[in-house]
Amino acid sequence: MLFTSVFGPYAQDDEFGSRSINPMELYHNQVTRAQGAFSLRMFHRSWGIMMMQANISAPCAVLDLPTREAFVRELRAHDYDIVGISSIIVNVGKVREMCRLIRDVSPESVIVAGGHVAAIPGIETMIDADHIVRGEGIRWMQEYLDENSEAPIRHPEIVSGMQTRILGVRLPDRKGATAATIIPSVGCPMGCNFCTTSSFFWRKRKIVNFYESGDEIDYAVGHHTDFHQFMLYTPVPGTPLFKEMSEQGRMLDNVDLADIHGQNKFNFQHAVISRDDSKRFRAWAFRRDYEQNGPSLYRMCQTTLQGWRRYKDYPDLRVRERFAREAGKLRTAYNAALWAMEKQFRDVNRSVSEEIRELRREVEREFGTASRVASRLGGPLLLWTSRREERRLAAAHSYEPPTFLERSNWTEAQA
Ligand code: B12
Ligand code: SF4
DSSP: OEEEEOOBOOSSOOTTSOOTTSOSOHHHHHTSTTSGGGSOEEEOOOHHHHHHHHTOOSOEEEEESOBHHHHHHHHHHSOOSEEEEEOOGGGHHHHHHHHHHHHHHOTTSEEEEESGGGGSTTGGGTSOOSEEEOSOOHHHHHHHTTOOTTSOOOOOOOBSOEEEEETTEEOOOOTTSSOBOOOOOSSOTTOBTTOHHHHHHOOOOBOOOOOSSSHHHHHHHTTOOSOOOOOOOOOOTTSHHHHHHHHTTOBOTTOOGGGOSSSSOOSBOOSSOOHHHHHHHHHHHHHHHHHHHOOHHHHHHHHHHHHHHHHTTOSOHHHHHHHHHHHHHHHTHHHHHHHHHHHHHTTTOHHHHHHHHHHHHHHHHHHTHHHHHHHHHHHHHHHHHHHHHHHHHHTTOOOOOOOEEEEESHHHHHO
16 A cells, blocks of 8 residues: 655645645744744654554555655556545645546555545545545554554654754754654644644643733743744634634635645634734744844754753763763854854844854853864854855745655565
8 A cells, every 4th residue: 555645845836735835844834934044944754654654564655745746656656555645634735636646547546535634524525535534544544454453553763853954054864863753642632722633633622812912922932942833823624713713704715725824824803813914923923033032043052051051960971971962062063053143143133143152152161172163164154054045045945855755564565
């Protein structure tokens, strides 16, 4: 069988529902989007289909983050009995197109669609799939394939992020350089009324209203966290909030599902905030956080130095080693980045630029000559790469993830 995620390119406006405002990059999309060349950019795999592949014994291929052409190529290359498509609601147009392509290229295949897209009321009439699976998929697939659905769940090894890019430099994908992802469960017991995760897998309910006056953004920014995520409070089909807004007649007609992702405009009539203001406030929140607190990378450096000072003499060797490892980056590459950020940030907020300089000096006092050499040699280089990156971004350059094709139990398949 073949499991696939929806096709890219993602960071562009197209008829299948890709939107340039909604790239496939966690931090750049939802956290550091206003930080220009300092934005932390990286991609993540589609964990749901990786989990399913690891827990079935049938011959299986995972095609992750494909292009439309790569998807068709894979369908032509093998006779798949089952093609499983994983998607969230915003990408329903791509699922529709992929079902059409399967019927055309591989008419014998059974099509199974799963993931959050299954929560759309009336999805059966929107896509041409044989099965639409709501909720947890591993057990469903094991039962469908007549395999043991009581077996303990096997967790694949997952590298959290990949192809990291910051200050215009692509970092090497080294083993141990980034975190691992562990998925302990699906769903969440908190039950916030807008949240698809809790309503899709769990049905407890709690009302949350974050936005009353506008002061909330300043309050949030005032916490000086390293990262800050802002998204619009959005009724998504399948959630209690969506039901409530529909019953009150407050859902707006004609909002494309591809535009309901929390980074564009409200898809409902808010009590006091207009659609256009929702977009303006969201953009302002990101901008405000950036201008007041500086680039997230600078904030990470601050946190790393604090951690190092607190734990460098800790009695447990394992703890000491961990903080020494983190501090290693501060001593070298991060200190060079601080030099570049200090210069680049002068035009945005002079007093934050001075705080960055002060932090750099503290790092140099703490770590001595090596860090001074790193900042004087590496700093100008990073300033140059980040300015080059700003020019690229100004010319609307965007980044796309690589495609993965991973086969399991495949020898039997070929036999
Ligand atoms: C990782 C992640 C991402 C990654 C995706 C990386 C990738 N390569 O796909 C990134 C960071 C890029 C991302 C981006 C976005 N995301 Co996101 N993301 C998540 C997150 C945190 C984890 C998903 C996950 O792996 N879960 C664990 C796995 C095991 O669960 P699962 O994927 O749901 O899969 C299970 C079932 O759904 C089912 N299943 C899934 N697929 C299939 C397929 C078949 C055939 C079958 C049978 C079953 C099945 O079985 C699986 C095992 O139980 C979820 C929140 C969450 N906790 O789930 C949000 C979530 C999926 N994201 C969401 C949203 C809204 C977005 C964005 C639009 C947000 C934004 N504005 O930035 C963008 C979209 C980008 C785009 N262009 O498409 C929403 C989806 C809402 C909805 N109802 O559709 C979620 C649920 C968060 C939320 N609570 O609102 N996201
Ligand atoms: S938003 Fe969703 S995942 Fe987060 S606490 Fe609320 S219910 Fe849980």
